[in-house]
Amino acid sequence: MGAASLVLLGFGQVGRAFLRLFLEKRERLRERYDIELNLRAVLTSRGGLLTEGVLHDPALGEMKREELPGSAYWKPDLGLDDIWDKFEPGILVECLSGDLETGQPALGFIRSALARGWQVAASSKGPLAVDMKGLRAIARRSGVHFKFSAATGAALPAADVGLLSLAGSEVTALEGILNGTTNFILTRMGEGVSYPQALDEAKLRGIAEPDPRWDVEGWDTAVKLLILANLVLDSDFKLSDVRRTGITELSAEEVSRAGRQGGKVKLLGRLETKSGRPSLAVAPFALEPGHPLFMVDGPEKGVTFTTDTMGSLTIIGGRSDPRGAAAALLKDMLAMGWT
Amino acid sequence: MGAASLVLLGFGQVGRAFLRLFLEKRERLRERYDIELNLRAVLTSRGGLLTEGVLHDPALGEMKREELPGSAYWKPDLGLDDIWDKFEPGILVECLSGDLETGQPALGFIRSALARGWQVAASSKGPLAVDMKGLRAIARRSGVHFKFSAATGAALPAADVGLLSLAGSEVTALEGILNGTTNFILTRMGEGVSYPQALDEAKLRGIAEPDPRWDVEGWDTAVKLLILANLVLDSDFKLSDVRRTGITELSAEEVSRAGRQGGKVKLLGRLETKSGRPSLAVAPFALEPGHPLFMVDGPEKGVTFTTDTMGSLTIIGGRSDPRGAAAALLKDMLAMGWT
Numbered sequence: 001m002g003a004a005s006l007v008l009l010g011f012g013q014v015g016r017a018f019l020r021l022f023l024e025k026r027e028r029l030r031e032r033y034d035i036e037l038n039l040r041a042v043l044t045s046r047g048g049l050l051t052e053g054v055l056h057d058p059a060l061g062e063m064k065r066e067e068l069p070g071s072a073y074w075k076p077d078l079g080l081d082d083i084w085d086k087f088e089p090g091i092l093v094e095c096l097s098g099d100l101e102t103g104q105p106a107l108g109f110i111r112s113a114l115a116r117g118w119q120v121a122a123s124s125k126g127p128l129a130v131d132m133k134g135l136r137a138i139a140r141r142s143g144v145h146f147k148f149s150a151a152t153g154a155a156l157p158a159a160d161v162g163l164l165s166l167a168g169s170e171v172t173a174l175e176g177i178l179n180g181t182t183n184f185i186l187t188r189m190g191e192g193v194s195y196p197q198a199l200d201e202a203k204l205r206g207i208a209e210p211d212p213r214w215d216v217e218g219w220d221t222a223v224k225l226l227i228l229a230n231l232v233l234d235s236d237f238k239l240s241d242v243r244r245t246g247i248t249e250l251s252a253e254e255v256s257r258a259g260r261q262g263g264k265v266k267l268l269g270r271l272e273t274k275s276g277r278p279s280l281a282v283a284p285f286a287l288e289p290g291h292p293l294f295m296v297d298g299p300e301k302g303v304t305f306t307t308d309t310m311g312s313l314t315i316i317g318g319r320s321d322p323r324g325a326a327a328a329l330l331k332d333m334l335a336m337g338w339t
Numbered sequence: 340m341g342a343a344s345l346v347l348l349g350f351g352q353v354g355r356a357f358l359r360l361f362l363e364k365r366e367r368l369r370e371r372y373d374i375e376l377n378l379r380a381v382l383t384s385r386g387g388l389l390t391e392g393v394l395h396d397p398a399l400g401e402m403k404r405e406e407l408p409g410s411a412y413w414k415p416d417l418g419l420d421d422i423w424d425k426f427e428p429g430i431l432v433e434c435l436s437g438d439l440e441t442g443q444p445a446l447g448f449i450r451s452a453l454a455r456g457w458q459v460a461a462s463s464k465g466p467l468a469v470d471m472k473g474l475r476a477i478a479r480r481s482g483v484h485f486k487f488s489a490a491t492g493a494a495l496p497a498a499d500v501g502l503l504s505l506a507g508s509e510v511t512a513l514e515g516i517l518n519g520t521t522n523f524i525l526t527r528m529g530e531g532v533s534y535p536q537a538l539d540e541a542k543l544r545g546i547a548e549p550d551p552r553w554d555v556e557g558w559d560t561a562v563k564l565l566i567l568a569n570l571v572l573d574s575d576f577k578l579s580d581v582r583r584t585g586i587t588e589l590s591a592e593e594v595s596r597a598g599r600q601g602g603k604v605k606l607l608g609r610l611e612t613k614s615g616r617p618s619l620a621v622a623p624f625a626l627e628p629g630h631p632l633f634m635v636d637g638p639e640k641g642v643t644f645t646t647d648t649m650g651s652l653t654i655i656g657g658r659s660d661p662r663g664a665a666a667a668l669l670k671d672m673l674a675m676g677w678t
Contacts, residue, residue, distance in 0.1 A: 021648065025648075028509075029507060032573060033506075149504075155648075155649035155650055155652065156652070157500055157503075157504035157652070160500070160503055160504045161496055161499070161500075161654075163678050164496075164499055164503065164670070164674045165488075165496035165499045165500075165670060166670065167372075167669075167670045167673035167674055167677075167678045168364060168368060168372075168666065168669040168670050168672075168673050169666055169670070170367075234371060292634075292655065292656070294634070295631075295633070295634060304656075309360065309364075309494075309658070309662060309663075309665075309666040310494035310657055310658050310663060310666045310667075310670075311494055311656060311657055311658030311659075311663060312656050312657075313494065313495070313496070313654070313655070313656045313657045314653075314654070314655045314656050315653070315654050315655075316631065316652070316653045316654075316655070317631070317643075317650060317651050317652040317653050318649055318650055318651075318652045319648070319649050319650030320650075323648060324648075324649060324650060326648075327507065327648040327649045328649075330506075330507040331503070331504060331506045331507050331508070331649075333507075334507050335503045335506055338506075339503055339506045
């Protein structure tokens with residue numbers, strides 16, 4: 001039986017969901033994959049949880065980040081630097097939020113972990129937007145896995161397909177409905193609801209953040225597109241290379257006109273290649289019924305890849321809430337050699 | 340830079356397509372994945388090709404199996420047993436056809452290769468239908484990869500998604516349009532064409548074999564369903580466990596009735612779980628417009644997986660001709676550690 005030490009970095013929504021899912025699934029994973037995963041530490045910016053043995057305490061799954069200092073396992077000021085010497089290299093599960101311009105603080109932590117021979121399953125987009133290519137190079141030099149499915153659509157396996165399933169083919173185009181919030185809003189607008197009302201509904205359902213700009217201005221789509229494009233092209237585009245139009249300027253009339261013509265308006269992230277030059281753009285497009293992403297409605301997501309030797313391939317669905325992201329982190333860990 | 344010796348087993352349609360694609364892509368793969376792949380031998384049942392160095396001769400891509408004995412590289416009676424001692428373990432690319440009841444001869448060759456520490460990228464369904472679990476166990480013991488994307492839908496990454504992207508989740512149901520021939524025939528029948536006429540069209544286009552029973556009686560769908568189900572469930576079902584109804588008994592009236600009600604008839608392979616007991620069946624079903632596979636028409640294929648923690652996930656498309664199968668073999672090789 002294989003075994004690996006896990007260190008969980010971050011205890012926001014995704015980190016908590018990961019802890020819960022891990023505790024639920026641990027026994028089953030041992031049985032199915034012959035792997036013993038041991039959670040050794042949980043780190044936040046103010047300190048962390050650590051004990052002599054493992055942290056497999058269901059009570060932890062019920063705690064919020066701000067309650068962690070009340071735990072018997074709490075060590076104030078515990079940081080990653082305290083971890084490196086304590087354990088043999090294992091798997092770092094990164095659930096921070098990384099600034100989009102600098103990728104920090106997650107970027108530095110991931111770099112350190114990979115350089116020290118730890119495998120990394122990452123969920124935040126910042127480090128990938130800033131330096132995916134550099135991180136992958138460090139992982140290669142260290143002979144470890146660096147995976148980040150959770151950052152590009154949670155349980156939608158966009159990164160797996162882009163990296164593994166299309167390996168050896170050239171991706172000539174990519175189109176994705178990569179953001180569930182805007183797709184929900186556009187679907188409702190297509191049903192005759194106004195933009196402000198659709199946005200309110202999305203907030204009520206927890207699909208939109210109180211400050212929805214990240215989604216509706218197309219930033220989230222742009223970052224996911226950037227990561228996927230750099231992955232399939234092995235390129236080093238920056239966020240500033242993505243032309244970006246959100247859905248805030250879209251009129252109800254434009255959406256309903258598309259509907260009268262049998263179409264639907266979707267916010268797409270698009271990689272196109274013209275005369276060998278790839279370009280990246282995010283904008284609302286009116287799709288016709290034959291389009292492979294036409295049926296992707298509500299908060300659902302989907303991506304279509306066009307390739308030279310494998311034809312065109314579409315993936316749709318996959319849970320995209322924190323539990324979906326947690327499942328993607330767990331999948332990435334298992335895919336490091338136990339499947 | 341990594342390097343690996345390749346041995347190609349079989350020179351039918353898929354084997355030839357693999358050789359051509361490999362020669363086309365070899366330089367690009369070196370550049371992109373930092374891997375030097377060297378084709379050392381090509382084996383058929385009557386002998387094979389072997390030389391001192393590598394077989395990277397474009398003229399080979401133009402030859403048919405029966406012309407190989409005319410090649411300067413031809414060695415009569417050359418077999419796999421002559422190969423094991425000649426090279427360090429590399430990658431065996433299996434493109435034979437394996438009998439569905441015994442899996443032979445491919446099954447024996449794959450077992451030998453895995454036991455000797457060779458990685459295997461397989462394309463034939465027989466060995467997987469007979470003993471996927473056993474083959475995976477040998478691979479695990481030898482610490483090598485055993486991959487078989489090409490056997491479950493060519494460039495449609497059904498095996499990748501089932502094995503890797505859904506790792507750690509429980510697949511509670513699976514539905515697939517797994518056979519392009521029957522889907523083409525049913526699509527044409529939905530457009531008002533009779534079964535015999537649709538079958539003739541499929542033969543004319545090279546989509547159906549001269550003897551179409553393998554497809555239209557549901558065997559091909561059943562085998563692919565079996566392989567995928569055993570993969571996602573880690574089970575050991577046999578082909579005789581799959582209830583199977585083909586499309587030969589389907590009347591034009593049944594298909595057009597579904598059409599009048601807004602639906603479409605599709606031949607589905609279905610894994611269902613009731614009270615914890617999985618069951619496998621192949622049969623024509625009338626799908627309604629909301630179904631995730633509703634838009635999968637003509638010779639296209641698709642699969643929907645339903646899971647406990649990752650929601651529902653659908654994959655559609657991917658080239659499924661010999662070149663698509665060859666691309667899947669190449670992908671499997673790269674996914675053995677170079678992506």
